[in-house]
Amino acid sequence: MKLDILERLNAARQKRQAAILVTDLASGHLRLVVEHEGYDGDPLADELRRRFASGASGTVGEANTFLTVHLPPPRLIVIGAVHISQALAPMAKLAGFDMTIVDPRTAFATPDRFPDVTLIAEWPQDALPKLGLDPFTAIAALTHDPKIDDGALEAALRAECFYVGALGSRKTQAKRLDRLRALGLDERAVARVRGPIGLAIGAQSPAEIAVSILAEVIATLRSRGAVAKEAAA
Amino acid sequence: MPTPDLDVLAAAEAWRKAGRDVAIATVVETWGSAPRPVGSHLIVDGEGNFEGSVSGGCVEGAVVGEALDVIAAGKPKMLEFGVADETAWRVGLSCGGRIKVYVEKLD
Numbered sequence: 001m002k003l004d005i006l007e008r009l010n011a012a013r014q015k016r017q018a019a020i021l022v023t024d025l026a027s028g029h030l031r032l033v034v035e036h037e038g039y040d041g042d043p044l045a046d047e048l049r050r051r052f053a054s055g056a057s058g059t060v061g062e063a064n065t066f067l068t069v070h071l072p073p074p075r076l077i078v079i080g081a082v083h084i085s086q087a088l089a090p091m092a093k094l095a096g097f098d099m100t101i102v103d104p105r106t107a108f109a110t111p112d113r114f115p116d117v118t119l120i121a122e123w124p125q126d127a128l129p130k131l132g133l134d135p136f137t138a139i140a141a142l143t144h145d146p147k148i149d150d151g152a153l154e155a156a157l158r159a160e161c162f163y164v165g166a167l168g169s170r171k172t173q174a175k176r177l178d179r180l181r182a183l184g185l186d187e188r189a190v191a192r193v194r195g196p197i198g199l200a201i202g203a204q205s206p207a208e209i210a211v212s213i214l215a216e217v218i219a220t221l222r223s224r225g226a227v228a229k230e231a232a233a
Numbered sequence: 234m235p236t237p238d239l240d241v242l243a244a245a246e247a248w249r250k251a252g253r254d255v256a257i258a259t260v261v262e263t264w265g266s267a268p269r270p271v272g273s274h275l276i277v278d279g280e281g282n283f284e285g286s287v288s289g290g291c292v293e294g295a296v297v298g299e300a301l302d303v304i305a306a307g308k309p310k311m312l313e314f315g316v317a318d319e320t321a322w323r324v325g326l327s328c329g330g331r332i333k334v335y336v337e338k339l340d
Contacts, residue, residue: 001257001339006246013242025261028309028337057272059261066261066335068272 005032009070016072016134018052023066025059072136073098074162074221079124079152080143081108084167088140088210089117095214097138102127104148124152133159138217140197141166150179157189163220165194165213194220241285245276245339254279255339256300260287261311265330275334279304287334288314300336309337 005021009032012019018035022044033039039048047060047067055071076092078085081103092099093116100118103109109121120127128151133139139156141149144167156164157180166176173195180190198212199219242257249255258275260267268289275285275293277300287296292314303310315331 001337003246003249003339006242006249006339010243010246023259023335023337025309025311025335057270063262066259068259 001030005030008032008034013070013072016132016136018072019070020048020051021068021070023068024064025066026064072134074217075100075137076217077102077128077131077133077137077139077152077156079103079139079141079149080167081105081110081114081119082142082144083206084142084209084213085117086113087207088213089114091210091214093117095218097214097217100131102131102152103143124148124155128152128155133161135160135162137161138163138221139165140213140217142197144168144172146176146179150176150183153180153193154183154185157185157192163194163217164192165197165216167197168195170196241274241276244284245274248276248278249339254304256303256336257339258287258296258300258312258334258336260332261335262333263330264332267330267332269332275300277301277304288332292332292334296334296336303336303338307338307340309335311335 009019009021012034020033021030022033023030033042033048035052039045042048044060051067051069055069057067057069059066074097076097076099078088078099078101081101085101089099100120101109101114102120102122102124104121104123106121109119111119133155139152139161141152143149149166153164153166168176176195177190177193194216198209199215201212203209203212245255245257256277258277260269260271260273263271268291269287273287275283275287275296277283277297281297281301283293283297286293296312299310299312312334313331
């Protein structure tokens with residue numbers, strides 16, 4: 001592999017752009033296809049389109065060409081610099097998620113409480129457009145405060161984030177969904193809000209709740225079909 | 234798959250720019266139960282230091298050895314590993330699967 005191709009690939013990954021490395025296994029020759037740069041004229045266009053959708057790497061043709069598919073890494077944006085977020089931050093990092101915390105309450109969002117996480121002390125309505133939500137992003141709303149959570153949930157649903165979850169009881173969830181409907185979101189969209197958030201593992205402590213949230217995020221990521229099919233291997 | 238802390242392709246770029254020889258190993262095919270999916274990477278430098286994984290530990294040692302050859306020769310190589318041969322102490326996959334690994338030098 002030539003260093004300049006690796007540089008371009010890493011630059012695309014850095015910018016959260018999907019890219020496919022096409023390797024001729026016989027000659028060792030390889031080229032890079034970056035999704036947003038277009039590939040309509042490519043002899044492998046149909047195959048490339050399919051691979052961008054599935055995220056699955058693999059060989060094509062007589063197994064002489066190998067496609068390494070690189071989709072953007074999953075991100076987790078947590079609304080609320082709360083106790084659960086403190087436990088979730090190191091776990092999410094270990095699991096390979098790029099985690100960001102958004103909370104406009106500067107008393108909560110202090111670097112002291114979150115030493116190794118990207119922390120944005122702004123309202124979600126201001127912070128999220130700058131972060132650029134996409135289908136490779138998960139949002140967990142943990143403030144318990146509709147003023148802060150609702151705007152983030154609305155933005156996440158409209159951006160087709162792969163996971164949208166919110167902390168709160170079933171009653172809280174029902175009221176929340178009514179408010180989201182009032183914002184003009186349809187039934188398919190509001191049905192995507194996971195609440196009460198997290199897998200039902202009987203979690204009690206903030207750390208246990210963080211485990212249940214992370215497990216649910218991973219389960220959703222691995223079942224959406226548009227990411228590398230690791231489980232299928 | 235992405236693991237920001239262990240981004241092997243970013244590490245490969247950094248290693249090369251620091252003047253180290255680098256080989257990249259990629260899982261290109263799997264049969265049966267394979268521990269790491271197609272597309273997984275392992276990178277190796279000229280001194281045998283490595284990062285990443287192609288098999289979850291079963292055949293990494295052998296891949297590192299082959300990678301040093303690829304670095305020396307400059308030509309890519311295809312490796313295939315199957316189930317471990319217990320009598321001969323050969324490396325293999327205890328899970329019973331088979332994998333094909335493509336090893337190339339980073340020029």
